[in-house]
Amino acid sequence: MEERLQNILAHRGVASRRHSADIIAEGRVTVDGVVVTEPGARFDPSRAAIRVDGRALAAGVERPRTIMMYKPAGVLSSVTDPFGGTTVLDLVKGKVRERLVPVGRLDKDSEGLILLSNDGDLALRLTHPRYEHEKVYVVRAAGRWSDDKLNVLRGPVTMPDGYVTRPVPVEVIRTQANNTHTLLFRLKEGRKRQIRYMCSAAHLVVLSLKRVEIAGLRLDERLKPGEWRDLTPAELARLSR
Numbered sequence: 001m002e003e004r005l006q007n008i009l010a011h012r013g014v015a016s017r018r019h020s021a022d023i024i025a026e027g028r029v030t031v032d033g034v035v036v037t038e039p040g041a042r043f044d045p046s047r048a049a050i051r052v053d054g055r056a057l058a059a060g061v062e063r064p065r066t067i068m069m070y071k072p073a074g075v076l077s078s079v080t081d082p083f084g085g086t087t088v089l090d091l092v093k094g095k096v097r098e099r100l101v102p103v104g105r106l107d108k109d110s111e112g113l114i115l116l117s118n119d120g121d122l123a124l125r126l127t128h129p130r131y132e133h134e135k136v137y138v139v140r141a142a143g144r145w146s147d148d149k150l151n152v153l154r155g156p157v158t159m160p161d162g163y164v165t166r167p168v169p170v171e172v173i174r175t176q177a178n179n180t181h182t183l184l185f186r187l188k189e190g191r192k193r194q195i196r197y198m199c200s201a202a203h204l205v206v207l208s209l210k211r212v213e214i215a216g217l218r219l220d221e222r223l224k225p226g227e228w229r230d231l232t233p234a235e236l237a238r239l240s241r
Contacts (some may be wrong), residue, residue, distance in 0.1 A: 001044065002042040002043055002044050003042060003043070003044075003045060003095070004039065004040050004041070004042055005020075005024055005029065005031070005036060005038070005039055005040070005041045005042070005043060005050075006020040006021045006024055006039035006040070006048065007020075008043065008045045008057070009023065009024070009029070009050075009052065009057070010120040011120075012045075012057050012099070014040070014052055014057070014099060014101065014118070014120075015101050015120060015123060016120035016121070016123045016124035016127070017120060017124070018122075018124060018128070019041035019101070019123065019124075019127075020039065020120070023036070023052065024036060024037060024039045025037055025039065028052060029050065029051065029052050030050070030051045031043055031048050031049070031050050032048055032049050035048070041152055045057070053079060053080050053165070053196055055099075057218050058139050059126070063098070064097045064117075064118060064119045064122075065096070065100065065117065065118055065119075065230065066100075066115055066116070066117035066118075066119055066122060066230070066231045066236060066239075067092070067096070067100065067115070067116050067117070067228045067229060067230050067231065068113060068114075068115055068167075068217070068219065068220060068228060068229060068231060068235075069088060069091065069092075069113075069114050069115070069116060069223075069226075069227070069228035070111070070112065070113070070219060070220075070223040070225050070226065070227055071106055071110075071111055071112060071113075071114045071225070072108060072111055072225035072226050073108075073109055073111040073208070073225075074086070074108060074109070075087065075088055075090075075108065075216060075226075076088070076108050077092065077102045077104075077105045077107075077114050078102065078104045078105075078110075079101055085108075088102055088114060088116060089101075089102075089116070091226055091228070092116065092228060093140075098118045099118055100116040100117055100118050100238055101116065101117065101118070102114060102115070102116055103115040103116065103122070103123045103126050103127060104126060104127045104190070105119050105192070106211055106216075107192075107193060107196075107209070109209070110190075110209040110210070110211065111208070111209070111210050111211075111225060112137070112138075112209075112210040112211035112212055112219055113211045113212060113213065113214055113217070113219035114211070115214065115217075115231075116228070122236075122239060122240060125239070125240070126214065126215060126239065132188040132215075133140075133188070133214065133215035134186055134187070134188050134213070134215065135183070135186075135188075135190055135211060135213065135214050135215075136184065136185070136186050136187075136211070136212050136213035136214075137185045137187065137195060137209060137210065137211050137212065138173070138182065138183075138184055138209075138210045138212055139182070139183045139184075139185060139195060139199070139206060139208070139209050139210075140180060140181070140182055140183075140206070140207040140209075141180070141181050141183060141199050141204040141205060141206050141207060142179055142180050142181075142204065142205045142207055143179060143181075143203055143204040143205055144179055144203075144231060145175050145179065145181055149202040149203070149204065150170060150172065151201040152198075153168070153170045153183070153185075153198055153199070153201075153204075154167055154168055154169070154170050154199065154201050155167045155168050156203045157197060157198045158201075159191060159194070159197055160197065163191060165189060165194060165198070166188075166192065168185060168186065168187055168189075168198070169184050169185075169186040169187075170183055170184065171183065171184040172184075176185070180207065181204070182208045185198075195209060215238075216238055216239075217231075217235055217238065217239060
């Protein structure tokens with residue numbers, strides 16, 4: 001029976017239907033050797049040879065699997081890197097059978113909690129703006145400190161593309177005599193490089209940025225950069241609420 005291509009990808013655990021449509025539109029999917037860029041194109045998955053980024057689509061429906069990873073700085077939170085850099089999928093390559101994809105993004109220069117999953121519904125719930133899941137970041141920044149900078153950090157802040165952020169809860173964890181400060185940010189928007197631009201607006205330079213929580217799920221403190229583990233049933237249930 002024929003199905004929409006984006007639905008086939010979602011059912012096989014490639015990504016959510018929404019993200020699958022983006023993957024198709026980017027020209028990353030071939031059917032019988034031909035690039036298809038229309039998400040609504042219909043095919044019979046039992047007969048068509050479908051590949052994503054050159055990899056054959058897994059046969060049948062994979063068992064749902066979601067892992068948490070401590071992403072190291074310098075690693076891309078993407079499926080592939082056209083320039084040959086290391087991605088989060090490279091860190092699990094050969095260690096998991098399921099076709100996992102990153103749930104959301106974390107800047108290359110940032111570290112900390114990222115989820116990899118083949119559960120399209122869970123990925124949609126965690127990444128769609130309407131759910132407004134909170135993400136928590138610990139940031140070390142440098143620059144002279146004054147109380148008015150905290151007001152700037154809390155926003156709103158105008159991004160380079162003109163977008164104006166909503167006010168953000170920011171706490172000062174520690175300030176040091178050498179003009180370095182540890183700050184806690186709680187974001188529900190998560191615009192690209194948002195925290196770095198917020199710090200820049202306050203004339204602060206980000207030294208390190210670490211995501212420690214997504215939707216109430218804390219980064220396992222036992223994990224070291226590059227390590228990962230499967231989510232527990234209780235953790236999955238919490239994320240699915």
